[in-house]
Amino acid sequence: MSHLSCVVRSDGLAKTAELGQWIGEALQPGTLIGLVGALGTGKTNLTQSIGRAVGIADGNVVSPTFTICVPHRGRLLLLHMDAYRIKQPEEVDELGLDEQLEDGAVVVIEWSDLIEQYLRPLDLKIEITAPSEQTRAMQLTSQSAKGDAIIAAVTEADR
Ligand SMILES: Nc1ncnc2c1ncn2[C@@H]1O[C@H](COP(=O)(O)OP(=O)(O)OP(=O)(O)O)[C@@H](O)[C@H]1O
């Protein structure tokens, strides 16, 4: 099965918020999303926008750098993770992510590339680069039907 990809260009916070909304609206239960990109490229910012779209109150989604996994309850249960500070990747096994995904949670992991070998294949990978202070290029790559549905929705919305 071939999977989809697309690039969304953001010229500021409003556009990134819009992307987060499109993703959040197309999210299905049991989706695993990985965010990859250098420090300060906007992984947390995009997660906040996704959270808003699934009904999580503004300001609740903050950088989880010091807590490995933070749960938020909206239309879906969103588990927000940051792999940057994980010293022992085996810790990831103890989180029971696969069971949570099976139970319908959505898992968003910043720095997912650092713990890739401890995760099941991602449904959607988002790679972020920052060409300038205010601009971002976000490459979305799907690896499942759930990821495909998100990319189809984003592609349709971003025309
Ligand atoms: N177009 C844009 N989209 C998103 N963020 C932007 C944009 N332009 C500027 N920014 C700024 O980039 C910063 C992104 O910070 P954020 O904490 O989301 O990054 P991060 O990738 O999560 O960093 P870390 O690797 O430390 O977790 C914010 O200060 C935000 O205001």
Ligand SMILES: [Mg+2]
């Ligand atoms: Mg962050």
